[in-house]
Amino acid sequence: MLVFEGKQSITERIFYRPLGGGLEEGEDPRExxxxxxxxxxxxEIEILEQLPTLENxxxxADQTKHEVAFLYRIRFLDGSIYDQQTLQxxxxxxxxxxxxxxxxxxGDWLVPEGLTDLLSNEQTDIQTEGPD
Structure with a gap:
């Protein structure tokens, strides 16, 4: 998974977050x-499928934040990106x-909360699907 590393502002615990960002006013999550x-x-990316949405x-920084994470499985159109260890x-x-x-x-902390469980379930579903 392509992620960046951050540090929680209060506990200074290291976390990892997939790339993405905020929506602009009236913007569709896919766009x-x-x-x-x-x-x-x-x-450039291609969106392959939408995963369940997470809300946290x-x-x-001593403030309560609220997020709704629209999650998608994607692929890069430029396959050489997968060969790069890091991307600025x-x-x-x-x-x-x-x-x-x-x-x-x-045990590494992936945010948003619930994403590790969601991906674990997705991987189990993929691995247990047969040719039927």
């Missing part, structure tokens, strides 16, 4: 995701990098 990848990485409240996020200090899903199952 917003395509725009965000263009802005953040200069990359959390503390950040445009106009930001963050560097995106590939992290195995197994790291999250073994």
């Amino acid at each position: 917003g995701l395509i725009r965000e990848f263009r802005e953040e990485l200069g990359a 409240t959390y503390k950040w 996020v445009n106009d930001a200090p963050e560097v995106a990098f590939w992290k195995p899903l197994a790291d999250f199952a073994s």
Whole structure:
């Protein structure tokens, strides 16, 4: 999974978050995701499928925040991106990098909350599907 690393403002615990961003006024979530990848990485993506939406409240800098995360499985149109270990996020200090899903199952903190469980269930569904 392509993620960037952050640090929780209160506990300073390290977390990992998939790339994405906020929606502009009246923007469709799919259009917003395509725009965000263009802005953040200069990359074109194809949306393969929508995953369940997650809703969370959390503390950040002594404030309670609320987020609704529209989640999608995507693929990069430029296959060479998968060969890059890190990708610089445009106009930001963050560097995106590939992290195995197994790291999250073994305890690394993936946000938004609930995403690790959702991806674990998705992987189980994929692995248990047969040719029937």
